[in-house]
Amino acid sequence: MTDIDVGGRVRVDRDRLLRILQDHGVHLGVAVLLLVNIAFTPHFVSAENFRTQAVQVAPVMIVALGMALAIGSEGVDLSVGSVMALSTSLLSLYLGYGMWIALIVAVLGGVAVGMAGGALVAFVGVQPIVATLALMVAGRGLALVLLPQLKDVRDPTMASLGSGDVLGVPYLVLIAAALALLVAFVVRRTTFGRQLLAIGDSRPAARLAGLPVRRVLVLVYVCSGALAAIAGVLATARLTASDPTSLGHLMELSAITAVVVGGTPLSGGRVRVGGTVAGAVLIQLLTATLIKHDLPPSWTQIAQAVVIILAVYAARERGRR
């Protein structure tokens, strides 16, 4: 009697554990990595190091925010890395007309790519993975046509955008935080956000309920494109150079990882902004930990893979109940 009771409790605990893992596992992971580093990594606890980590993670985080929207709509956006490259090319080309014009043109480039992807998905009915794969190839190509090789960016305002700070908090981090709050607000409090979740959960039901499915889908990819372009601009400012060959390379995978690890299901219908932010931080910390302990970079990739598998496992086990 008693031991059966215990058995029952263990089972309940397992369910709860999985739920906690999916909902908060990413925060737990961040906390554990922080503690491990504080305990074992020399020079980890320093303002300088925290700044470096935060500045490095900011562009990934911004791209992941857009990716979370795309995944929430039961889609995916593979073009984000190429959009970053395109925006850095446009930025260099138009910097002669003034920084603000260059910034606007660069972001509009991302919007245009997003519009193309959204139109392919919403109006032509191409699967998101295929539509954005095409744009990923085309976008990188276009970026290289516009700017065939690396070019230094010698604009003092751009340089200060990349390295300046307010009260010790880098601009990059402030911008990323502001965008995260904005996206969270959009998801939670706007009709667009609600409609996006409904469309991601059940497209036929959303359609029959009279939702503007096509408009919402186009807007999702426009947001993702714009956010990726902003990330491209910020990365350019930090590096003070435009390198369309390598900027944003494999960024789509990092972004998807951050989103999935953050607990947003790939099946759509849910967007977890806080989780996505934490997911990006988790990946960053993981990489930093391994590098600081002089492990080869290939280990980082293996560690990332393990984290992804854990995240998907928690989500799947929970879905099975």
Added chain:
Amino acid sequence: MPAHPAGPAAVLSAAGLSKTFPGVRALDGVDFTVRAGEVHALIGENGAGKSTLIKVLTGVYRPDPPAAPGAGVLTYDGSEVEFATPLEAQHAGISTIYQEVDLVPLMSVARNLFLGWEPRGRLGLIDFRRMHREADAALRDLGVRVDVRRPLRELGVGVQQMVALARAVSVDARVVVMDEPTSSLEPREVVTLFGVIRMLRERGIAVIYVSHRLDELYEVCDTVTVLRDGRSVHTGPIAGLDRLRLVSLMLGRELGDVRDQGLTRFSGSHDTAAEPVLRAEELTVRHQLHGVSLTVRPGEVVGLGGLLGSGRSETAKAIAGALPPDSGRVVVAGVPVRTGSTPAAIRAGVSLLPEDRKAEGIVPGLSVRENIALAALPGLSRFGLVDEARIDRVVATFMKRLRIKASGPHQKVGELSGGNQQKVLLARWLAMNPKVLLLDEPTRGIDVGAKAEVQKLIDELADDGLGVLLISSDMEELIEGSDRVVVLKDGAVVEELAGDAVTEDRLLRAVAAMPADVPADVPADVPVDVPAVRTASGGDDD
């Protein structure tokens, strides 16, 4: 466990079984026993615990740990068991056929039949020849003749169900659980199914049969267990059990009430003098509709009758903008509506409750609240920002008015019973203040109690001045619920019945497209998509 009358040994039994979900006690000490060679009906309202019980019996859910020694245990074949997974239950000999066919649509019939235990030849490769031969034999056994090499999805739902059945039977099952097996079958296929069930009984296999269709139970079952609020309230032989008594057991209402109110809850006719609020003119969709015209007045319930495939759902979808017509007009309250656009139809005041509630109606992962507010969202927002307070008010109003049973507005809709899901959908549309409601099978798959409530709601809504177009395969519902009935056949209107002409006899003739002077008895082979025909005639036997 109460001692049962003498008979074959119990194959599977549950004693004092409970199952608790967060906030809900779905099963509360249920006793249930099924014997070899017995067809045991399991009935109850939605939310009574039928699905949960079946899922516990078949290893999908685990029961709560026993509250007292001997209570809450599952006994199979004389020994206590605990199934950890559905597969374990299957290997033990408990096969389940679910309401929704769970097969692989792209694979061939034979591969589906043998999925997971394909006959192997040398090198461990699938022996296709043997597999096809055996699949063919297994289906022939059930009276189904199809090319077993064809992909499953090319076949009708009925045949798919037969494949699921053949699969269940051929894995040496000792208990076969059928969850509403007839809900998507044509009458001809139902006859075949019943033949199979009788065959299973002769082979000494125990069958647990869940259905909302009472006449089926009387036709094929031996024993019935009635569940209500997670408890078993009655178990006994079904022969000799009065139909009204059965219904009152399920509902927990007094016999007199049921008799007074009839089996449906429609109150009768509505005022039908006003100008039409909906006018569909010559709607034509290639291969589907051929010039369908109909009108609905405010406060009127117009039934849309016909066989499966006669174009009823297509008509509703064309009116609602979900199926673009090649020609024809839709006029709402005197104003033509752009066809082929759901948003345009909704703005004009047309709302469609789709037939496939799960796939096209609810958004399962969202809460009751978000589902109700979904269509009305732009109206409940300002500058694209959602007005939470207004949504709360609207949701509270409709949850109360439609008597939606949920643990709260934030419960996921996917967790509700079918009847309550349907009410959530109704609420979604009522929040839009529609002029016309198109209801496609609003009570299908929801049981007697919820059905009566939904029917009563439809009535109330018409009284409030809405125009209602009601599609139903339940002939009794169509007759009692509608003021007029438009009958379709092969995508065209064949007859319109009004007033006293709305009778079962006239409707049957119209549906079967028989002239009025031919004798009334409909030939048995006419595939009337109305199992309820028998209910209607048998509903008032004393």
